[in-house]
Amino acid sequence: MTLTMENPAAQAAPRNDLKFACRGVNVHYGDAHAIKDLAIDIEDRLVTAFIGPSGCGKSTFLRCLNRMNDTISICRVTGDLKLDGEDIYAPRVDPVQLRARVGMVFQKPNPFPKSIYDNVAYGPRIHGLTSSREELDALVESSLTKAGLWGEVKDRLDKPGTGLSGGQQQRLCIARAIATKPEVLLMDEPCSALDPIATDRIEQLIGDLRSQFCIVIVTHSMQQAARVSQKTAFFHLGHLVEYGDTADIFNKPRDKRTEDYINGRFG
Amino acid sequence: MIGTDAEIRKLSNAIAEMGGVAEANLSRALDALSRRDAALAAEVILDDKRLDRMEKQVDEQAVRILMMRQPMARDLRAVISGLKIASTLERVGDMAKNTAKRAQILAEGPAHRSIGPVVRMGRQSLQQLTQALDAYANGDLELARQVWRRDVEVDELYNSVFRELLTYMMEDPRTIGACAQLMFVAKNIERIGDHATFIAEMTSYVVSAEAPPPADERPKAPLEAGFDEPEDSAPASGAAPSVGSNAG
Numbered sequence: 001m002t003l004t005m006e007n008p009a010a011q012a013a014p015r016n017d018l019k020f021a022c023r024g025v026n027v028h029y030g031d032a033h034a035i036k037d038l039a040i041d042i043e044d045r046l047v048t049a050f051i052g053p054s055g056c057g058k059s060t061f062l063r064c065l066n067r068m069n070d071t072i073s074i075c076r077v078t079g080d081l082k083l084d085g086e087d088i089y090a091p092r093v094d095p096v097q098l099r100a101r102v103g104m105v106f107q108k109p110n111p112f113p114k115s116i117y118d119n120v121a122y123g124p125r126i127h128g129l130t131s132s133r134e135e136l137d138a139l140v141e142s143s144l145t146k147a148g149l150w151g152e153v154k155d156r157l158d159k160p161g162t163g164l165s166g167g168q169q170q171r172l173c174i175a176r177a178i179a180t181k182p183e184v185l186l187m188d189e190p191c192s193a194l195d196p197i198a199t200d201r202i203e204q205l206i207g208d209l210r211s212q213f214c215i216v217i218v219t220h221s222m223q224q225a226a227r228v229s230q231k232t233a234f235f236h237l238g239h240l241v242e243y244g245d246t247a248d249i250f251n252k253p254r255d256k257r258t259e260d261y262i263n264g265r266f267g
Numbered sequence: 268m269i270g271t272d273a274e275i276r277k278l279s280n281a282i283a284e285m286g287g288v289a290e291a292n293l294s295r296a297l298d299a300l301s302r303r304d305a306a307l308a309a310e311v312i313l314d315d316k317r318l319d320r321m322e323k324q325v326d327e328q329a330v331r332i333l334m335m336r337q338p339m340a341r342d343l344r345a346v347i348s349g350l351k352i353a354s355t356l357e358r359v360g361d362m363a364k365n366t367a368k369r370a371q372i373l374a375e376g377p378a379h380r381s382i383g384p385v386v387r388m389g390r391q392s393l394q395q396l397t398q399a400l401d402a403y404a405n406g407d408l409e410l411a412r413q414v415w416r417r418d419v420e421v422d423e424l425y426n427s428v429f430r431e432l433l434t435y436m437m438e439d440p441r442t443i444g445a446c447a448q449l450m451f452v453a454k455n456i457e458r459i460g461d462h463a464t465f466i467a468e469m470t471s472y473v474v475s476a477e478a479p480p481p482a483d484e485r486p487k488a489p490l491e492a493g494f495d496e497p498e499d500s501a502p503a504s505g506a507a508p509s510v511g512s513n514a515g
Contacts, residue, residue, distance in 0.1 A: 222337070222339055223337055226339075250339045250340060251339075251340055251343075251476055252340060252476035253340055258340075259339075259340050259341060262339040262340060263336075263338055263339055263340065263342045264336070265272065
């Protein structure tokens with residue numbers, strides 16, 4: 001791969017292995033051109049933040065990374081999107097299997113109307129990840145522990161997940177996402193419906209999970225992006241405007257549009 | 268204007284206004300010294316309270332911006348440097364006030380030959396301060412660099428005034444009182460030159476995001492051996508904070 005300044009992904013030498021390598025990605029919703037010729041490399045075992053005004057394409061692109069856009073009939077994705085060197089849009093790729101590798105956490109906590117235990121056990125069961133009840137119990141416990149929720153729910157695993165507080169529900173969704181042992185965790189504004197204390201817990205959790213996963217987070221909070229991420233990508237009108245080390249993006253962005261956006265001058 | 272624009276502009280205006288008062292007070296203190304005008308000196312001393320109040324207002328504005336707007340990048344650097352420059356200008360005001368106090372004492376005694384050179388040195392420092400403030404207000408990197416390089420001239424003037432005063436004191440011990448006052452005035456003025464240098468460094472920090480060079484890399488005229496205390500007067504340089512990486 002040749003690195004040039006025209007390639008926004010090449011602005012800083014990667015510290016870690018690449019998880020995603022994307023080139024010439026275009027996304028259309030019918031006639032609307034949502035992502036325009038995007039190129040980005042996403043590194044493993046660190047947190048990459050996508051920022052940008054509403055409608056800039058950041059969530060659309062996030063949803064390309066585990067083919068969530070497949071469910072939208074008018075959505076057309078073209079270009080090269082490789083996960084560990086494999087084209088994730090190749091015909092032989094099963095989107096369900098892909099989503100087991102690339103988990104997702106949404107803006108609003110959305111636990112299934114099932115018990116806390118069954119919420120976490122759901123993925124491992126459908127993917128046949130465990131062979132005995134003991135193994136499944138252990139996986140549920142370790143997932144809830146990693147999500148920082150085990151201590152709060154271990155005595156009420158049979159109670160409905162929807163009975164938890166908002167912050168607990170979001171951690172339950174994270175536990176559910178990591179129970180299938182994914183390699184990547186996509187988070188679409190995971191804290192926008194949470195209070196500052198619950199937000200702080202999720203951010204700490206992101207910091208803890210970073211050593212094991214490739215994490216990509218979409219956020220509208222500049223401070224959150226600055227706190228949790230090591231790389232930041234700024235999207236505007238379907239373009240990747242600037243991508244680099246988070247410290248550089250928030251301290252000395254090179255593009256005027258980035259500077260304006262992070263200071264709330266448009267959006 | 269939306270976002271932080273309006274408030275950052277207000278902060279810059281407040282700094283410019285403070286700079287104007289600091290310049291005026293230094294200029295009037297120098298006039299009081301050269302004309303041996305105790306009444307003018309008294310005005311300068313009273314006016315220093317205004318600078319103290321203005322510094323407090325800048326502090327409050329800066330805290331408000333940080334709290335309400337959480338600025339990033341250049342806006343954040345503008346707020347940080349605004350805080351630092353306000354405190355620097357307050358110090359410049361103190362030095363102008365101290366100069367005015369000494370001008371009052373000197374006005375009571377006979378005129379002294381060294382007042383002229385000290386005032387000239389003061390005008391040079393004042394010009395440095397004016398240009399540093401202009402560079403800051405306009406984000407003019409080239410002017411900031413010129414100010415930074417030229418501080419050595421004030422240092423050289425200081426060394427020559429220092430030598431001159433020593434000679435007079437040795438020649439005629441009756442002048443020791445006046446010469447000692449002038450020595451402190453010269454030292455005040457030399458420090459104001461350092462403060463101008465610091466404002467030039469802050470200009471470069473705001474515009475380019477580069478942390479200022481360490482203080483020992485500033486151009487400096489060598490001190491007269493054995494006649495002066497070690498340099499500790501310059502405001503801490505190299506202290507511009509940089510955003511740390513989250514990478515562990």
